[in-house]
Amino acid sequence: MSQPRPIPRLLGSLLLLAAATLSGVVASGLAATPAQAAEPPVRPLGQTVPVPASVVPGGAPFTLTPETRIRTDSSGEVRAIGDRLAEVLRPSTGYALPVTDRPSPGAIRLRLSGKDSALGEEGYRLQSSRGSLTITAHRPAGLFRGVQTLRQLLPSRVEEDTRQPGPWQVAGGTITDSPRFAHRGAMLDVSRHFLTVDQVKRYLDHISLYKINKLHLHLSDDQGWRIAIDSWPRLATYGGSTQVGGGPGGYYTKAQYKEIVRYAAARHVEVVPEIDMPGHTNAALASYAELNCDGVAPPLYTGTAVGFSSLCVPKAVTYDFVDDVIREIAALTPGRYIHIGGDEAHSTSRADYVAFMNRVQPIVATYGKTVIGWHQLTGATPAEGAIAQYWGLDGTSQAEKEQVARAAQNGTRLILSPADRIYLDMKYNKDTELGLSWAGYVEVRRSYDWDPGAYLPGAPASAIAGVEAPLWTETISSNEHIDHMAFPRLPGVAELGWSPAATHDWEDYKVRLAAQGPRMEALGIDYYRSAQVPWPATQ
Incomplete structure (x- = not known):
């Protein structure tokens, strides 16, 4: 079996920069602003901070739709993580995103796995495809860390507290990730x-x-x-x-x-x-x-x-x-x-x-x-x-x-x-x-x-x-x-x-940090615009 490997650094940077030149899209009857149009419609898998340990891109992207549900295990800790994810996504998408422990096609699934002990206390695996997006972890903390990666893979405007234009897509592939230091x-x-x-x-x-x-x-x-x-x-x-x-x-x-x-x-x-x-x-x-x-x-x-x-x-x-x-x-x-x-x-x-x-x-x-x-x-x-x-x-x-x-x-x-x-x-x-x-x-x-x-x-x-x-x-x-x-x-x-x-x-x-600029702005973080970082132009 071939081993997953990270996207080469230079290729990842070039992909992000090239994607940033694409036009924005119009969805849900809302027009994209110039700042929104600077973002790639689908962010390359693994273009996050911190960068994941392993990224294997491939396949069609997952799309968040008005029918999407967030499926969790029945435990209270996992349900709470699902509820928190829904709280983040609902205002910007305008979607109901009900949280349920029942099987749901096309869902975002959060699951604990006793068989995945190698992921440790905070590791997770994120698998994105056309029909579903699943985050698996050995412990609840790992699910929470995986959810933060999911947030960063969605367009930055997902962090806004008012309804924003879609589409809401996550590139296809698998991320396997765990921390270097506890x-x-x-x-x-x-x-x-x-x-x-x-x-x-x-x-x-x-x-x-x-x-x-x-x-x-x-x-x-x-x-x-x-x-x-x-x-x-x-x-x-x-x-x-x-x-x-x-x-x-x-x-x-x-x-x-x-x-x-x-x-x-x-x-x-x-x-x-x-x-x-x-x-x-x-x-x-x-x-x-x-x-x-x-x-x-x-x-x-x-x-x-x-x-x-x-x-x-x-x-x-x-x-x-x-x-x-x-x-x-x-x-x-x-x-x-x-x-x-x-x-x-x-x-x-x-x-x-x-x-x-x-x-x-x-x-x-x-x-x-x-x-x-x-x-x-x-x-x-x-x-x-x-x-x-x-x-x-x-x-x-x-x-x-x-x-x-x-x-x-x-x-x-x-x-x-x-x-x-x-x-x-x-x-x-x-x-x-x-x-x-x-x-x-x-x-x-x-x-x-x-x-x-x-x-x-x-x-x-x-x-x-x-x-x-x-x-x-x-x-x-x-x-x-x-x-x-x-x-x-x-x-x-x-x-x-x-x-x-x-x-x-x-x-x-x-380059990955620069891509965080619009996300920090959406979150209301008045960050320092260091000249060492190629921040995207805003209007």
Whole structure:
């Protein structure tokens, strides 16, 4: 039997560019606009972000019609994925698209298969032909990832919330796909500027389209504490009352946090909460004087300097505080991880830092969670199973890189978040109004053009858990700000985490990314129009 193989990169790019010159069509009595006419009537199979692991094109396309149904298995999880797909497709197509578990000719079928264990937790197979379109997976998360591919294979206007012209076709053939790394994350800093539940949900909608599966919420910092803790109520009511620049701040009630977790889970995204310590703790220190070594609470802080705050490591009350916070957050969080920060603890002595981490990591384990910490955790003794998140850059000292690599050699897994590659708050160039530049400028190509598996010298490839793109919010407070800084860099990070290393090719990727422009516009994402990307002309 011949083995499926990816479409050659150059051929795929040429197909997409040639198809983009074709005229649009008129369907359902609606006229295509000039922008719509620039899209190919049938998108070449596999021209998605992330690019699939294997694509075998062939056969007639599948066409979505007013008679199409979405057929699911009888399980609640699969039905929910079908319902979500219908919610996306109904406004733009105008079709009823009933979701059913009964046999239906010409249906979009979502099915779980116990025989397809090779697809793993998130893999899927998409088969498109004239008479049907079937997505098969071993687990529900795989079905959800396959549905995101299906969305991208349909014309971009399918994302609109008003009726659009058809036809709605998916090229014929088979995609077989699964992720390179299990951890593909996006971090959202809600501490420097507080972001509402609706803002977080909106970000979840956008990152899940690109197969991101972790949302890391940075819930505490010097400028604000953002989660209600019943046993220490002033953390939120007082410590959460401000933000960078002195705005009103805010915090999530437990019910609101649980709603974020629920919404993320419906998109098969795991929430990873972070309480940063022992540094980055001024909001907590200002809320409770007893957490300070001198018993005096500092004022609330609204600046952007780092490294000046520290919990009092020798005090017993510090560990009562940590235990209470971890216990309450663990009870709200069904995911596996709690992030304990650990970076930029410049006001904590090395001996105190090691002692603190040795006390805190077992607390996390007590409540059934696994530790994630910034890579400075490797300067102490990472607990068994702990994950270190590396945020260094090309200029990070050799000694620090070697320290992280040694920990990886000894069994500590790594999440890679190099600041000069995938910190989404870094400016694109000198003219970028938002963001910072301490790690340098990070244009779209620089954020994509590196290999996580070979990035950190001395760290075995087997130790790399995945990648994560942090979005720090010293200068970011609105949806427009988030859009401009995260997009289009975040889709590239998603591809680095999902797609096989052999498929990573900037010349091919930039063409596929350009094709995402109309989709992001349809979704209302105000993305940065990088000159490095050949975006289609709009009128």
